[in-house]
Amino acid sequence: MYETARLFEAFERLTEIVHRTPIKQSETLNEWTQSEVYLKLENLQKTGSFKVRGAFNKISQLTAEECAKGLLAASAGNHAQGVALAGRKVGARVTIFMPETTPAAKVAATRKYGATVKLVGKNFDEAYKAARTEQLATGATFIHPFDDITIIEGQATVAMEMLQQQPDLDTIVVPAGGGGLLAGTALAVKTIRPSVKVIGVQAANAPAIASTYHGRKSNLTHFLPTIAEGICVREPGKVTMDIIHNYVDDMITVSEQEISSAILFMLEREKMLVEGAAAAAVAAVLNKKLPVSSNRIGVIVSGGNFDVGKLGNCITACNDSVLNF
Known part of the structure; x- marks a missing residue:
């Protein structure tokens, strides 16, 4: 319930x-x-x-240990900026996987908020799979864009x-x-x-x-x-x-x-x-x-x-x- x-x-x-x-x-x-x-x-x-709302709600409730592992996300652009800004607020390292087709303005804005951006794949789903592979390899805390x-x-x-x-x-x-x-x-x-x-x-x-x-x-x-x-x-x-x-x-x-x-x-x-x-x-x-x-x-x-x-x-x-x- x-x-x-x-x-x-x-x-x-x-x-x-x-x-x-x-x-x-x-x-x-x-x-x-x-x-x-x-x-x-x-x-x-x-x-x-609007994406910054969900990102802040999630990241503000993470433990210090979860933040220390670094934050990881996949995004077509807007979730990336929300996670980057919220991550900066709590002092966490942020890495975002974005499709190669992401508008340059969204990539630049995400980097401006302090995140590392990796451009992978032709669409969100391919970027998402790459981010999940990275999570398994690094143990970073994954911030899902919607689910x-x-x-x-x-x-x-x-x-x-x-x-x-x-x-x-x-x-x-x-x-x-x-x-x-x-x-x-x-x-x-x-x-x-x-x-x-x-x-x-x-x-x-x-x-x-x-x-x-x-x-x-x-x-x-x-x-x-x-x-x-x-x-x-x-x-x-x-x-x-x-x-x-x-x-x-x-x-x-x-x-x-x-x-x-x-x-x-x-x-x-x-x-x-x-x-x-x-x-x-x-x-x-x-x-x-x-x-x-x-x-x-x-x-x-x-x-x-x-x-x-x-x-x-x-x-x-x-x-x-x-x-x-």
């Missing part, structure tokens, strides 16, 4: 550590959807992503803030890769306000959670590249999927064109540059893909660490369709 008090302990633990990010109403999305749409701006969080209940509880604090800031939300839309943010959101929402619907969003090119949720076998060999590299995870976690199956109301996917259009929409209309993972959740609302009728929709804008070199690709992909919104 899960002890829900752990969620509130995580919330208190992180109160003085992370930013309480703003929640902003989007007038354009309001008009377009005929609903009230509220954007939870985790792109303004420390390190530019850890303590990490999930840290991510849950995003939704807990949202429900304080906008108590009358009836739907929360969440981007998902490995499922840590989605699982945390669902756990918090169904504990605090069970009537609120939780909808997970994945890139159609990397739909591991959506496929599993809907009972379809995910073909790991046919994943395609996605501009939402932060949620390109081929194999979701067991802990996350257990929570998602029990508490998430539905899973949907969005195309590369829809994600690209959402990136440009956020830049043009909201004056914010957000990464593909965050834009996936916006895309679901922008393209009216939500499977439920909602009056007040909360959207988690999960991060802002975008590779600006990809802006040209966004413009090409959406064929200026964003200008119609």
Whole structure:
């Protein structure tokens, strides 16, 4: 039986550590959807992503012995920065394995926080396997990016803030890769306000959670590249999927064109540059893909660490369709 008090302990633990990010109403999305749409701006969080929440929640509870062994993680970028910053706070050595395709800005930021970065493999899953091999060889303490209940509880604090800031939300839309943010959101929402619907969003090119949720076998060999590299995870976690199956109301996917259009929409209309993972959740609302009728929709804008070199690709992909919104 899960002890829900752990969620509130995580919330208190992180109160003085992370930013309480703003929640902003989007007038354009309001008009377009005929609903009230509220954007939870985790792109303004420390390190530019919600990931720092889970990393701090986990690392702050490690023993001195665990920290002395050094911290090890695998990440497509945002978890890396969260672990690097949290590790620096406790004085631990941090090594991060990242895919060779990781945007240069995310690699540079991780190094700036003091971590050693090793670029290995073409995707997160290959970097993850390399990191696990390193752990076996060195005995370092591994900080999983999503499949850890303590990490999930840290991510849950995003939704807990949202429900304080906008108590009358009836739907929360969440981007998902490995499922840590989605699982945390669902756990918090169904504990605090069970009537609120939780909808997970994945890139159609990397739909591991959506496929599993809907009972379809995910073909790991046919994943395609996605501009939402932060949620390109081929194999979701067991802990996350257990929570998602029990508490998430539905899973949907969005195309590369829809994600690209959402990136440009956020830049043009909201004056914010957000990464593909965050834009996936916006895309679901922008393209009216939500499977439920909602009056007040909360959207988690999960991060802002975008590779600006990809802006040209966004413009090409959406064929200026964003200008119609």
